[in-house]
């Protein structure tokens with residue numbers, strides 16, 4: 052590929068789930084401007100500060116382009132063939148000595164934002180044949196997959212809020228004004244939320260913090276972290292008690308209504324008000340409004356997933372939408388039908404769970420993966436089956452997984468580690484070899500995953516804008532190169548697979564046809580599709596799956612536990628992307644962002660003051676961080692952003708290191724899980740605060 056031609060170029064941003072269309076101006080072969088593409092069929096011109104920084108990522112002087120091998124305390128550059136040969140030989144050596152499971156893999160978030168990575172990583176994983184597969188899924192959306200598999204028959208049958216047609220949007224544990232929306236691909240959330248109220252509808256938010264999104268909502272209520280499942284059961288209780296349920300046409304293919312009713316009966320609002328912090332009258336009113344509005348939807352995102360009852364929460368959200376006639380209905384929760392459809396060839400009753408377990412704690416597999424909260428102990432606990440080597444792909448688990456400091460220590464003791472990642476960060480600094488792929492504007496990308504989560508059916512292909520040098524490789528070339536060396540199987544170009552999937556998909560399109568539409572193709576709003584697309588073994592919608600019903604007992608038991616005096620939650624900010632965009636100078640301007648938010652009441656209780664450093668302690672660790680007083684938080688709750696902690700030795704990201712901050716996951720506890728799904732529970736961590744004496748000089 053040569054330098055891009057001068058003039059405008061169109062492609063989508065691949066940094067977050069909003070997949071905004073961009074208009075990128077090139078002059079003299081260089082990117083001179085990035086703005087929102089007003090003609091994009093999904094984003095209509097929306098952009099955030101990160102999209103405008105996409106070219107900075109490719110130009111970052113700290114970004115790696117050639118393979119590196121660790122030599123003592125330093126690094127030496129390798130040629131690609133030499134590097135791939137070395138990595139394959141080392142992985143084979145460890146597997147020959149200790150068995151296939153001795154090599155673990157961890158796939159991080161950008162794996163799903165780069166179709167070359169997404170479509171090719173599987174070949175490498177199969178070639179390795181290890182059961183020690185981990186990813187960011189189990190500290191993210193695993194409970195959504197679990198509930199979808201149990202109720203609808205496939206982990207990817209995820210109901211998506213039909214936000215553009217709803218009149219009542221009841222939202223919990225999401226902050227789309229910072230995150231730009233998740234499991235709800237809807238670029239321009241500010242405009243879409245405002246449109247709801249402009250057409251006479253309402254937006255209601257329950258969140259322990261009065262967030263950027265709360266500022267736009269019709270009403271916001273504090274809710275105590277980790278108690279959402281109680282509130283959701285209580286909404287159901289009111290709906291059933293008052294006879295507000297109306298399954299309508301879902302009734303002919305739905306099972307479990309009576310069992311659901313029986314489970315909810317024990318949770319009237321008066322019983323959960325104290326624990327949740329939401330008063331009973333409000334719960335009753337919200338239940339009536341939600342059930343009584345013809346076009347309404349309830350949605351809960353990461354605050355509901357990364358807690359101890361994540362599986363229950365996602366089940367109850369789906370159940371609430373179903374029993375009020377809001378599932379698979381306009382303005383409710385609906386199912387997208389993307390041009391490249393991962394569900395097209397899915398067979399009914401093919402979900403996988405618990406086929407094997409982790410060695411140390413016996414945690415069950417889900418869809419081929421083990422919970423990431425178990426990764427460090429699998430490395431640190433000696434014995435047969437111990438993990439001795441690790442492959443990381445597009446991930447930074449030292450900062451992003453619970454008790455990251457423990458994992459940090461575990462990585463230091465591995466026999467061999469390889470990281471497929473463009474930066475030398477807190478995780479990849481432990482690698483023996485780093486294989487850096489091309490990034491962002493250099494890659495070809497089609498949003499295989501996010502069209503499955505989109506509030507409207509659209510498609511677009513994003514061809515590479517910037518050329519790569521002879522010293523660079525794409526992710527897929529790295530995977531295919533390793534796979535070929537490990538298994539002898541010849542690699543495939545993911546573009547050919549994309550094209551095939553598009554041709555045989557529900558839209559019968561092709562890469563060529565998508566290329567003719569630089570602003571994307573619009574297939575229209577979401578359409579009802581049940582019961583035809585149900586993938587349960589018996590073709591019926593399950594409102595009360597056995598495992599989920601049984602898990603209510605664990606929630607009930609939690610009511611006996613005393614409430615800790617202070618609970619820690621995380622937060623996201625517009626100009627960050629998990630742990631990895633802190634090296635872009637234009638995104639790091641302004642006041643310090645890695646602060647501990649707490650209320651003035653709690654500050655007084657713990658004897659700390661605004662701006663002062665405080666030591667935050669949890670069961671597993673301690674960090675020292677400046678305090679930021681705010682009234683926008685529920686008393687008894689403190690908040691720290693996730694993705695910081697760049698002060699570790701050996702990191703090579705100059706700007707990020709100047710804004711090092713501390714890692715939230717040095718406080719989160721690998722033993723706190725949603726025991727049902729295996730997802731990490733990192734919100735609602737009990738902590739204590741300890742004033743730090745400031746040196747006199």
Ligand SMILES: Nc1nc2c(c(=O)[nH]1)N[C@H]1C(S)=C(S)[C@@H](COP(=O)(O)OP(=O)(O)OC[C@H]3O[C@@H](n4cnc5c(=O)[nH]c(N)nc54)[C@H](O)[C@@H]3O)O[C@H]1N2
Nearest residue numbers: 159160161191445446447448451471621629630631693733
């Ligand atoms: N306490 C707490 N912990 C959390 C969360 C939370 O809310 N609270 N959120 C969780 C969630 S939702 C997620 S998704 C995880 C994220 O966890 P991870 O995925 O482990 O972490 P990221 O910070 O997204 O790291 C992305 C890595 O990918 C690299 N990268 C970027 N682009 C590419 C590419 O195209 N190819 C390759 N090979 N590498 C690339 C970056 O350099 C970086 O090292 O964190 C989770 N951890």
Ligand SMILES: Nc1nc2c(c(=O)[nH]1)N[C@H]1C(S)=C(S)[C@@H](COP(=O)(O)OP(=O)(O)OC[C@H]3O[C@@H](n4cnc5c(=O)[nH]c(N)nc54)[C@H](O)[C@@H]3O)O[C@H]1N2
Nearest residue numbers: 224225226230233276277352353354623624625627628629
């Ligand atoms: N700018 C930016 N955008 C991002 C990311 C990023 O790091 N930065 N990360 C991307 C990723 S990987 C993901 S998964 C998405 C996540 O997208 P969102 O789910 O929108 O994520 P957050 O902004 O973390 O919002 C979670 C909210 O849950 C609240 N919360 C915490 N605990 C609880 C609880 O127990 N109950 C309730 N009801 N609420 C709770 C928090 O206060 C917070 O406001 O964002 C994506 N987009």
Ligand code: SF4
Nearest residue numbers: 064067070071099102
């Ligand atoms: S909202 Fe997400 S997809 Fe859109 S420009 Fe920002 S980072 Fe990119």
Ligand SMILES: [Mo]
Nearest residue numbers: 160187191192
């Ligand atoms: Mo995520």
